[in-house]
Amino acid sequence: MEFGLSQEQVLLQDSVNRYLNDQASLDVVRKFTAGDIDDKSIWAGLAGLGVAGLMIPEEHGGVGLGSMDAVIVAECLGYHVTPSAFLSSAVMAPSVLLSAGHTENLAEIASGDLRFGIAFSEAIGAREKAGITIKQTQLTGKCLFVLDADADAYLIATPEQAIYLVQADAAGLIRNRLTTVDNTQTICELILNDVKSELISTDKNSYLGALKAGRIVQAADTLGAAQCMLDQAVTYAKQREQFNRVIASFQAVKHMCAEMAAHLEPCRSMIWYAGHALQSELEDANLVACHTKAHLAEVGQFVAKTATEVHGGMGFTDLVGLHYWFKRIGFNRQLLGSPERLREDAARIQSLA
Amino acid sequence: MDLSFGPEYSAFRDTVRAFVTAHKDKQPTPGSAVKSSELLDWQTLLIEQGYHSRTIPTEYGGYGAEPDIIESRIIAEEFAREQMNTGLAGQGISMLTPMLLEMGTEQQKQKFIKPSIRGEIAWCQGYSEPGAGSDLASLTTKAELDGDEWVINGQKIWTSSAHIADWIFCLVRTEPEAPKHQGISFLLFEMNTPGIEIRPLVDMTGNANFNEVFFTDVRVPKHQIVGQRGQGWKVANAILGHERGSLAPPDAANSRLNGVIKLMQQETINGQCVIDNPIFRDRLMKLQGRVMAMQYNDMRLLSSRINKTQDAKLAGMVVKLIGTELRHEIEGLAIDVMGEIGLSYGDNPYLKGSGSWQYQYMYYLGLIIGGGTSQIQKNIISERGLDMPKEPKIQAKQGA
Numbered sequence: 161m162e163f164g165l166s167q168e169q170v171l172l173q174d175s176v177n178r179y180l181n182d183q184a185s186l187d188v189v190r191k192f193t194a195g196d197i198d199d200k201s202i203w204a205g206l207a208g209l210g211v212a213g214l215m216i217p218e219e220h221g222g223v224g225l226g227s228m229d230a231v232i233v234a235e236c237l238g239y240h241v242t243p244s245a246f247l248s249s250a251v252m253a254p255s256v257l258l259s260a261g262h263t264e265n266l267a268e269i270a271s272g273d274l275r276f277g278i279a280f281s282e283a284i285g286a287r288e289k290a291g292i293t294i295k296q297t298q299l300t301g302k303c304l305f306v307l308d309a310d311a312d313a314y315l316i317a318t319p320e321q322a323i324y325l326v327q328a329d330a331a332g333l334i335r336n337r338l339t340t341v342d343n344t345q346t347i348c349e350l351i352l353n354d355v356k357s358e359l360i361s362t363d364k365n366s367y368l369g370a371l372k373a374g375r376i377v378q379a380a381d382t383l384g385a386a387q388c389m390l391d392q393a394v395t396y397a398k399q400r401e402q403f404n405r406v407i408a409s410f411q412a413v414k415h416m417c418a419e420m421a422a423h424l425e426p427c428r429s430m431i432w433y434a435g436h437a438l439q440s441e442l443e444d445a446n447l448v449a450c451h452t453k454a455h456l457a458e459v460g461q462f463v464a465k466t467a468t469e470v471h472g473g474m475g476f477t478d479l480v481g482l483h484y485w486f487k488r489i490g491f492n493r494q495l496l497g498s499p500e501r502l503r504e505d506a507a508r509i510q511s512l513a
Numbered sequence: 514m515d516l517s518f519g520p521e522y523s524a525f526r527d528t529v530r531a532f533v534t535a536h537k538d539k540q541p542t543p544g545s546a547v548k549s550s551e552l553l554d555w556q557t558l559l560i561e562q563g564y565h566s567r568t569i570p571t572e573y574g575g576y577g578a579e580p581d582i583i584e585s586r587i588i589a590e591e592f593a594r595e596q597m598n599t600g601l602a603g604q605g606i607s608m609l610t611p612m613l614l615e616m617g618t619e620q621q622k623q624k625f626i627k628p629s630i631r632g633e634i635a636w637c638q639g640y641s642e643p644g645a646g647s648d649l650a651s652l653t654t655k656a657e658l659d660g661d662e663w664v665i666n667g668q669k670i671w672t673s674s675a676h677i678a679d680w681i682f683c684l685v686r687t688e689p690e691a692p693k694h695q696g697i698s699f700l701l702f703e704m705n706t707p708g709i710e711i712r713p714l715v716d717m718t719g720n721a722n723f724n725e726v727f728f729t730d731v732r733v734p735k736h737q738i739v740g741q742r743g744q745g746w747k748v749a750n751a752i753l754g755h756e757r758g759s760l761a762p763p764d765a766a767n768s769r770l771n772g773v774i775k776l777m778q779q780e781t782i783n784g785q786c787v788i789d790n791p792i793f794r795d796r797l798m799k800l801q802g803r804v805m806a807m808q809y810n811d812m813r814l815l816s817s818r819i820n821k822t823q824d825a826k827l828a829g830m831v832v833k834l835i836g837t838e839l840r841h842e843i844e845g846l847a848i849d850v851m852g853e854i855g856l857s858y859g860d861n862p863y864l865k866g867s868g869s870w871q872y873q874y875m876y877y878l879g880l881i882i883g884g885g886t887s888q889i890q891k892n893i894i895s896e897r898g899l900d901m902p903k904e905p906k907i908q909a910k911q912g913a
Contacts (some may be wrong), residue, residue: 161515161517161519161583161819161822162514162825163514163516163812163815164813164816165817168515190775211779213600228514247858258726335759346714386721394900394901398901405905406902407608408901409901409904409905410901411888411891411892411904414891414895414896414899414904415893415895417896417899417901418890418891418892418894418895418899419891421827421895421899422830422831422835422891423835424830425828426806426807426809426810426828426831426835427806428813429806429810429812429813429828430806432514432809432813434743435514436516440514449802451802454798454799454802454803455803455805458799458802462644478779488912500795502796503794503798503799503802504791504795506801507797507798512797513736513788513789513792
């Protein structure tokens with residue numbers, strides 16, 4: 161029995177963290193969110209480490225690792241609030257394409273040369289009356305909150321859980337980048353007017369498999385972001401002096417940090433278990449995916465607020481930049497299912513709803 | 514990740530399961546009297562089969578197996594599966610016995626361990642005092658040496674089971690001049706010694722498991738000390754670590770949560786099942802997610818005990834804090850599910866589940882406070898887990 165990371169997984173974690181420390185510092189993130197740079201060089205660098213093809217089998221040009229490895233990478237990305245196409249292009253899209261046997265794009269996705277975006281919002285729960293109508297394979301309508309505003313192609317899920325592929329440069333497709341509170345991760349809307357598409361899958365399992373993986377990996381991103389906020393709060397509290405003492409010596413501050421740690425530390429085990437459950441196709445993987453994302457959303461929100469408070473007024477400023485993590489956690493909370501929605505799914509899976 | 518216990522343990526599991534199946538109908542009836550032959554015979558059987566006191570050496574009355582965390586886990590799982598009686602618990606077995614094995618003299622081990630694990634000697638723990646709760650080391654019950662005897666004067670409180678205990682393990686101040694942590698000694702003595710008075714302390718559940726214990730010139734043989742004079746704090750801390758993790762096991766929380774699910778499927782409001790109410794359902798699912806996180810945390814802790822290179826220090830420190838609060842909320846949800854029926858208690862004919870939801874709701878508030886309050890747990894997590902500094906000491910009060 162071994163509940164933890166293998167030596168190889170620790171090496172993977174170290175190499176991704178080292179790369180992000182060197183190449184994707186907060187300064188780089190700031191420039192990206194300001195629109196001064198794009199994320200192409202970061203994604204190329206990550207692809208060089210095997211991150212873009214992490215879950216793609218070797219025969220299709222990938223590294224052939226599993227969801228346990230994906231949650232490790234996602235935690236690193238969240239910790240560094242890194243802009244990347246990981247969730248959509250390296251996790252969810254390969255999951256759909258592999259399950260549908262649509263393998264011709266996988267090698268280019270693995271090399272990082274091709275980025276796939278994900279348009280699942282209308283299948284999860286349509287807002288603003290968005291949605292598409294389909295005539296043969298021509299798509300008309302609107303997709304909102306689509307992951308990755310710079311992707312080369314998009315996988316669109318319908319409420320019936322069929323999945324269509326459209327190219328970003330297809331005739332009749334307008335793509336508008338949507339500003340979000342976060343902006344370390346990009347989303348867009350797709351307006352489609354009789355756009356040519358390719359039907360990838362009508363099997364619900366293609367959709368559900370990708371959604372499950374996406375939820376777990378996104379929760380791992382929140383874990384990383386929250387861990388970083390806690391680390392920053394503890395470090396700050398040990399340096400900041402008031403009343404002739406470091407504020408880390410006040411119980412009021414210590415207890416805030418202890419509460420964050422107490423809620424967050426079991427989340428790490430939950431993420432590991434979820435990654436393992438998905439990789440080993442355990443029966444409870446879907447239930448675990450729903451609960452993991454919902455629980456991490458709640459704990460993440462608590463940590464985001466509390467860690468900011470520990471910083472006092474400085475936590476509220478752009479100078480310290482804590483808000484990048486705060487907003488990342490907020491972004492992750494809403495996309496691919498908000499906590500209430502996820503808990504309703506969890507109840508349904510157990511036939512309680 | 515490897516969540517299996519490996520093929521070498523499957524034969525062991527089969528053996529345990531066979532025992533459980535064969536003895537399902539032979540276990541003591543719930544509520545059997547303390548020290549009834551039914552309970553003591555069951556306890557003896559469990560020890561002989563290696564399902565209790567498994568790693569305690571045979572010369573002290575145990576089964577004498579090599580420590581194996583996975584075997585212990587399998588026994589616990591198989592007994593839990595059939596809700597089998599796991600034998601005697603209590604502070605003499607869970608706390609004193611492991612401590613004697615580590616720090617007791619050979620004579621103490623010979624004298625106390627066997628009758629303690631067999632249930633023939635029942636123990637209580639004399640730690641807390643009216644003026645020494647969270648700050649336990651400030652205790653003032655004193656023991657002075659007079660010839661070959663300690664003479665004890667003072668008062669203990671929150672002494673569980675003192676009214677049914679044969680012996681007490683007790684912290685007393687023997688070196689009043691020494692710094693507070695270095696002036697404490699650990700004594701063992703009989704509860705029928707002259708000068709001991711026990712007064713029951715009724716708690717909010719209506720039970721009187723706790724007691725106040727008063728000592729007036731209680732005379733105890735000099736050799737009934739564990740460790741050296743002044744080492745009592747060290748001895749006590751070795752056992753407190755033992756106690757905390759076991760106060761809030763996540764598997765028990767999960768089985769209570771499953772009980773709430775059943776309750777929600779049965780209870781109706783105006784004919785509508787509570788489980789069909791989305792607000793209650795959301796509260797239930799929220800708790801289920803939190804329980805799951807603690808169960809996986811527990812798996813990690815188990816794994817770190819098997820694989821010594823894994824660091825799970827912080828994961829262990831949070832169990833008591835999170836586990837007791839979580840359990841209190843689970844029991845509280847059940848009461849809300851029942852609404853007005855949830856107010857029932859005692860002999861109320863509308864009482865459900867023998868009132869266990871109401872009882873446990875209050876009992877777990879007791880556990881949030883006992884065994885190191887939530888606030889003390891947060892001090893431990895921040896100081897030992899996050900390496901934050903201690904609160905600076907303030908000048909002691911005049912005359913203190």
